[in-house]
Amino acid sequence: MRLSQSFIPTLKETPAEAQIVSHRLMLRAGLVRQTSSGIYAWLPAGLRALRNIERIVREEQNRAGAQELLMPTIQPAELWRESGRYEEYGREMLRITDRHEREMLYGPTNEEMVTDLARQSLRSYRDLPQMFYHIQWKFRDEVRPRFGVMRGREFLMKDAYSIDLDHAGAVVSYRRQMLAYMRTFQRLGLKAIPMAADTGPIGGELSHEFIILAPTGESQVYFDAAFEEIDYTSDALSGQSPEELLRFFETMTSHYAATDEKHDPASWERIASARRREGRGIEVGHIFYFGTKYSAAMGFSVAGPDGRPVHPEMGSYGIGVSRLVGAVIEASHDEAGIIWPDSVAPFHAAILNLKPGDPVCDALSERIYAQAPGSMLYDDRQDRAGAKFADADLMGHPWQIVVGPRGAAADRVELKRRATGERQDVAAADALARIG
RNA sequence: CGGGGCGUGGCGCAGCCUGGUUAGCGCGCGUGUUUUGGGUACACGAGGCCGCCGGUUCGAAUCCGGCCGCCCCGACCA
Structure with missing residues (x-):
């Protein structure tokens, strides 16, 4: 979505x-x-x-x-x-x-x-x-x-x-x-x-x-x-x-x-x-x-x-x-x-595109989203990064896939586990496999 | 059902006691500029029959009566 x-x-x-x-x-x-x-x-x-x-x-x-x-x-x-x-x-x-x-x-x-x-x-x-x-x-x-x-x-x-x-x-x-x-x-x-x-x-x-x-x-x-x-x-x-x-x-x-x-x-x-x-x-x-x-x-x-x-x-x-x-x-x-348990969460993960309009961020976000559009919420809004982080935390998705200009250039994204707050930098291609 | 409280732009509130010119603030929303990894800043702007009905009055968001809705505490329940 x-x-x-x-x-x-x-x-x-x-x-x-x-x-x-x-x-x-x-x-x-x-x-x-x-x-x-x-x-x-x-x-x-x-x-x-x-x-x-x-x-x-x-x-x-x-x-x-x-x-x-x-x-x-x-x-x-x-x-x-x-x-x-x-x-x-x-x-x-x-x-x-x-x-x-x-x-x-x-x-x-x-x-x-x-x-x-x-x-x-x-x-x-x-x-x-x-x-x-x-x-x-x-x-x-x-x-x-x-x-x-x-x-x-x-x-x-x-x-x-x-x-x-x-x-x-x-x-x-x-x-x-x-x-x-x-x-x-x-x-x-x-x-x-x-x-x-x-x-x-x-x-x-x-x-x-x-x-x-x-x-x-x-x-x-x-x-x-x-x-x-x-x-x-x-x-x-x-x-x-x-x-x-x-x-x-x-x-x-x-x-x-x-x-x-x-x-x-x-x-x-x-x-x-x-x-x-x-x-x-x-x-x-x-x-x-x-x-x-x-x-x-x-x-x-x-x-x-x-x-x-x-x-x-x-x-x-x-x-x-x-x-x-x-x-x-x-x-x-x-x-x-x-903090939704995985089994109940409305969306398994949210993709936070921190810089919508940026061709690299958009392309990478879209590419990830296309792999599982039914279970992910793609935050493609024209909004500040802070607003997206706050809304994602509020909505409680088990995972956040953060696509920012820094990482996207190297084809990398940041994964955040909502329950623990733990973040890890991973290759974009591995993101979905990492979050199950 | 007993006790208490509240209804004012989408949300949170002020104004009401001590009626009187355009009903205010913050957030949100729209446009522009700005900013660009944790709710950015500035400017401009849209948006209100002040819950409803009636009464008092020259004049009611404000006073009085009735009604409706919602919330809290208690008794009761998946």
Whole structure:
């Protein structure tokens, strides 16, 4: 993408409404613009980051055996009356009436709809297990939206649903999702900690929330260093047989991890002090096992092996995809701007042409850009070098390829790694190979 | 929902208390010159129904009332 022709409106000053660092940087780097309280438009660079996160979430869901589908944003109130949540959910649910006076709602989650789809077509225990997911916009009419996309009213969420014949099967599905979550967050460059959690309005008996570490997180968290040491993407964890999943789950739940509300100093003291870790955390995912809560309430049953009807055991698994864009920035930034992990960055590298109009600089910049126009942002603006450096740091590209008159004459460019600030002078021909 | 605050060119703000001539400053934007490896300097210029509606007044950005929007703290959440 050529910056001179792109809609990436960066800001030198911070808009007054933005309080936390990710919100400020998202506005300043031209990733999003607010259209109403808690509702945002995603601009080209922001959308690219959002799509990258979405892609990783999708790959890990597929790997976990979940099938992607896409359910609507608007749902009929009737379904929610069946489960009893239409009344329960309260003002947080955005209710809509269509022209025929039918009551509808903008979905805050999809348990009812999944159960309805399942009961229409799943009739036998032979049809189970099933695991579905979709990545769809949700709406929760928060009393007080804040923190930019981290706590918006409209947000993009991955929600998955497991349907198993019995408790044993449901627990395997639950563990499978837990592993997918750890892999997903690791690939996003985040340190994630699973913590036992309350089940809230979704209900159920087994639940974990996933907290990622960020210096500006909302809550204090305490955990065992073990969580930092496991490579969740390793082959050892790729088999996913029930036995392997059990071992994994036991590892996850055997180590201490708690938010400050549930922190137990006595247990904490029992951990070797060198292994104690604490920090600030942001919740980015939540998984629930809720058994037959919806299948029973909504009359979803399948024929069991003995011919008798059985209510399947279900679970649901959410990841706040749009929230993660903010969360990644909270976890990775400095005074100058965003520091994107390679896997999330809207652009892998920016080419900074320090002297546009100079035939040598232009030719060299164009030559590099032509090699990978899809993954690079070419700063071809008629602007001062300082402005380009500042914008590139703000936008957080993992790499900057600096093309200046001095180096270009010798066919050399400077590579800057955003995360470390490290610079190296390399032959132009080697530049792309060096940055992967 | 309880408590607090704010709406003035694209962004950040001043002016409002103590109504009165062309509504101001910085940044950004445009043109020209200048500068050329970390937001250059100078000059000229464009851009505003002062959130909306109503009231008071000879006169309202300024005073009064209502409405709308946005932000912060708290309770609540992916």
